[in-house]
Amino acid sequence: MEVKTEDNSGVIILTPMGRVDTSTAKIFEDSVMAAADTNGKIAVSFDSIDYISSAGLRVVLMLGKKLKASNGTLVLINMPDKIYSVFKMSGFDKILKICATFDEAKPLFG
Amino acid sequence: MLFEIKNKIDEIGYLCDEVKTFCNANHISNEKYHDIVLILDEMVTNIIMYAYPDGGEYIFSVEIEKTNDNFVNITIVDNGIAFDPLAKDDPNTSSGIEEREIGGLGIFLVKQLSECIEYSRIDEHNKLNIKVAIVKKEENNGS
Numbered sequence: 568m569e570v571k572t573e574d575n576s577g578v579i580i581l582t583p584m585g586r587v588d589t590s591t592a593k594i595f596e597d598s599v600m601a602a603a604d605t606n607g608k609i610a611v612s613f614d615s616i617d618y619i620s621s622a623g624l625r626v627v628l629m630l631g632k633k634l635k636a637s638n639g640t641l642v643l644i645n646m647p648d649k650i651y652s653v654f655k656m657s658g659f660d661k662i663l664k665i666c667a668t669f670d671e672a673k674p675l676f677g
Numbered sequence: 678m679l680f681e682i683k684n685k686i687d688e689i690g691y692l693c694d695e696v697k698t699f700c701n702a703n704h705i706s707n708e709k710y711h712d713i714v715l716i717l718d719e720m721v722t723n724i725i726m727y728a729y730p731d732g733g734e735y736i737f738s739v740e741i742e743k744t745n746d747n748f749v750n751i752t753i754v755d756n757g758i759a760f761d762p763l764a765k766d767d768p769n770t771s772s773g774i775e776e777r778e779i780g781g782l783g784i785f786l787v788k789q790l791s792e793c794i795e796y797s798r799i800d801e802h803n804k805l806n807i808k809v810a811i812v813k814k815e816e817n818n819g820s
Contacts, residue, residue, distance in 0.1 A: 621783035
């Protein structure tokens with residue numbers, strides 16, 4: 568698993584690729600936390616992962632908490648239906664911002 | 678299909694690949710592959726991380742089979758410390774981001790994605806049976 572990083576007009580878009588499970592969650596965590604240390608505007612794109620387990624959800628929650636505490640913004644984008652249903656079951660759709668595309672997310676970054 | 682899994686976290690990747698092969702061979706949709714692999718990931722991870730606190734090397738078994746009435750039965754048997762995953766309280770999925778905790782979320786997801794889960798402790802072994810519906814109920818009834 569690896570995490571692709573891209574800068575789009577001041578917003579860092581992170582795209583985890585492959586499986587986000589317990590064996591890879593640390594790589595995911597290190598990448599997203601390092602990005603959040605340098606930039607308060609983060610989008611995470613979910614179109615390149617097979618599935619996300621609770622280990623991956625934990626990392627997304629940690630990132631959300633960190634950006635909330637530093638007055639940053641986190642938006643989750645490009646979520647396939649199956650991944651979205653896992654976020655919804657977990658109640659994460661109520662505490663994190665989820666948009667269909669990056670274009671839709673853009674206004675949320677101000 | 679029976680797998681012998683070592684209590685090492687790298688085994689998850691191997692299991693995922695094997696489950697993909699199993700789903701393809703049994704014409705199970707990608708959506709259901711996703712549910713099955715997530716269920717296995719959560720339960721197998723729990724065993725690898727917590728069942729053998731002495732740090733030794735152990736092997737436990739995961740069996741997965743498709744039934745004629747369109748279910749997938751997953752049976753996981755380990756000889757680690759007694760652990761009933763159903764005894765845990767569900768997490769509060771409606772709390773705000775600051776208060777939200779992650780504990781128990783994995784098992785909660787497994788409960789949501791499966792038809793039924795049974796746990797038993799027999800002869801120093803934990804046995805977990807999980808049943809997953811692979812065809813929606815309406816379709817099963819032929820309506």
